[in-house]
Amino acid sequence: MQDIRVELSETLKAKPTDASKLGFGNYFTDHMFMMNYDKGQGWHDARIVPYGPLSLDPAAMCLHYGQEVFEGMKAYRAPDGRVLLFRPDRNMARLNLSNERLCIPQIDEDFCVEAIKKLVAIEQDWIPDAPDTSLYIRPFIISVDPHVGVHPAEHLIFMVILSPVGCYYPEGLNPVKIYVERKYVRAVKGGTGFAKTAGNYASSLKAQEVAASQGYTQVLWLDGVERKYIEEVGTMNVFFKIDGKVITPALQGSILGGITRMSCIEMLKSWGVDVEERPLALQEVIDAAADGTLEEAFGTGTAAVISPIGSLKVDEDVITINGGEIGETAQKLYDQLTDLQNGRIEDTFGWTVCVE
Numbered sequence: 001m002q003d004i005r006v007e008l009s010e011t012l013k014a015k016p017t018d019a020s021k022l023g024f025g026n027y028f029t030d031h032m033f034m035m036n037y038d039k040g041q042g043w044h045d046a047r048i049v050p051y052g053p054l055s056l057d058p059a060a061m062c063l064h065y066g067q068e069v070f071e072g073m074k075a076y077r078a079p080d081g082r083v084l085l086f087r088p089d090r091n092m093a094r095l096n097l098s099n100e101r102l103c104i105p106q107i108d109e110d111f112c113v114e115a116i117k118k119l120v121a122i123e124q125d126w127i128p129d130a131p132d133t134s135l136y137i138r139p140f141i142i143s144v145d146p147h148v149g150v151h152p153a154e155h156l157i158f159m160v161i162l163s164p165v166g167c168y169y170p171e172g173l174n175p176v177k178i179y180v181e182r183k184y185v186r187a188v189k190g191g192t193g194f195a196k197t198a199g200n201y202a203s204s205l206k207a208q209e210v211a212a213s214q215g216y217t218q219v220l221w222l223d224g225v226e227r228k229y230i231e232e233v234g235t236m237n238v239f240f241k242i243d244g245k246v247i248t249p250a251l252q253g254s255i256l257g258g259i260t261r262m263s264c265i266e267m268l269k270s271w272g273v274d275v276e277e278r279p280l281a282l283q284e285v286i287d288a289a290a291d292g293t294l295e296e297a298f299g300t301g302t303a304a305v306i307s308p309i310g311s312l313k314v315d316e317d318v319i320t321i322n323g324g325e326i327g328e329t330a331q332k333l334y335d336q337l338t339d340l341q342n343g344r345i346e347d348t349f350g351w352t353v354c355v356e
Contacts, residue, residue: 001111002046004033004118009050015164019130022166024303029123029135029162033115037105039154046111048119051161057146061153068198069098070140072302073259075120075162075355077127078343083120083355085137086341088113090259095139097257098195103152104141112139112158117355119160124355128164132173134341136165136303168235168303169217173334175310175324176299178220178233179211180282182315185224186231186254193231193254200256204234216313218299222282224254230280236299236307237261240285241329243293250277260300263351264333270349273329282314289319296327305341306334 009030016027028051035046062068071091076084092109099106116137120127127135139160143153169176184207187193192200207219220238223229230249232238237258239248246268251257268275288294297309308326312319321327339345340352 001108001114002044004115005045005047006118006122007047007049008122015126016128019128019133019166022128022133022164024165024168025136025163027164029126029164031119031122032162033119033158033160035115035158037156037158043105043107043158046115048115048122054157056144059146059148060142060144061147062142062144064148065143065150066197066199066202067102067104067143067153068141069095069102069104070138070196070198071095072196073116073137073139074165074302074341075124075127075135075137076342077124077129080343082343083124083127084341084343085113085117085120085353085355087259087263087351088116088353090262091139094196094257094259095141098197099141101192101195102197104143104156107141107158113353116160117353119162120355123162126162126164128166130166132338133164133166136163138163165303168301169307173306173308173326175308175321175326176217177215177311177313178218178309179207179214179216180220180312180314181207181211181222182227183207185227186221186234188224189253191224191254194251194256196256201234208234214313220312228281228283230282230285231255233299235303236301238297238299238309239264240280240288240297241295241327242284242288244295245274245276246329247276247278247280249280252279258301260302260305260337263337263349264300264306266349267333267336268329285312286314286319289321294319294321296322296330298327298330298333300333305337306330 032051145153221231299307308330310324
């Protein structure tokens with residue numbers, strides 16, 4: 001395992017003092033992690049350096065062909081002062097899954113977890129301690145070959161930047177309004193929907209813009225072939241509780257396998273809740289709403305953790321879910337997950353990792 005060189009900044013930034021105004025992704029810490037890949041040499045020159053702009057050739061391939069992957073995770077401050085990460089090994093495993101799809105060389109997952117721990121340890125004074133706040137961690141890899149031509153890169157940079165954050169959605173834990181997208185599609189089986197890559201999010205922007213213009217927070221995507229089956233919300237996996245069962249779309253190649261999604265399924269099953277991972281038709285949800293068996297709906301993701309869904313706009317109809325209020329299942333998951341992540345309860349699952 002290679003050493004990590006550390007170069008500390010001589011001038012530190014002023015940290016945000018009002019946690020209520022943090023928002024999401026607006027501020028960045030003093031340092032970042034970097035590591036280079038060069039064909040024939042592999043990943044090398046691991047270093048923590050002062051946060052600052054990159055120098056890229058205008059022909060850098062990431063700017064032209066989108067060969068880029070990223071992850072999202074968080075660090076939390078426990079009441080006893082410990083700094084905790086939540087399942088970082090799963091994020092690095094998913095990063096390698098994305099790498100394989102985008103023809104990016106595999107990373108050493110254990111080393112990258114250690115690199116993140118070291119960076120977070122250096123920047124731990126940036127971790128906010130107000131309720132519903134954390135330090136967001138953004139690992140990403142970009143191709144930097146100065147070449148205009150479509151082929152896998154031979155030169156790349158792996159980076160990690162950090163940002164103190166509050167709630168992802170302005171609504172916080174209040175239910176969000178979701179717009180069901182009928183015209184545009186995000187991904188199909190065989191594509192890159194299961195990978196966390198920039199192009200997936202770029203292709204979602206138009207539908208998101210349409211939804212926002214009508215007062216909706218996010219888009220619910222349907223499958224790209226039949227436009228029949230529910231896939232995911234723009235920034236979240238999605239769950240529906242119908243007649244006592246919690247149902248979430250199965251991972252079949254076009255949906256991102258969320259770490260929070262995985263954790264919710266495992267947590268629900270530990271409580272004895274009936275969870276089904278299977279194809280879920282939009283019509284099934286519409287019918288359940290009509291006959292009164294649609295009990296609640298919620299999204300899951302690193303950024304928002306749990307986001308209850310209060311209404312769905314389907315064509316010209318609006319389906320109100322659970323009276324527009326957060327459901328019992330979503331509330332319990334949010335409470336248990338955030339208490340576990342923040343070290344307020346015992347981690348019986350072994351999911352948290354302490355930053356030394």
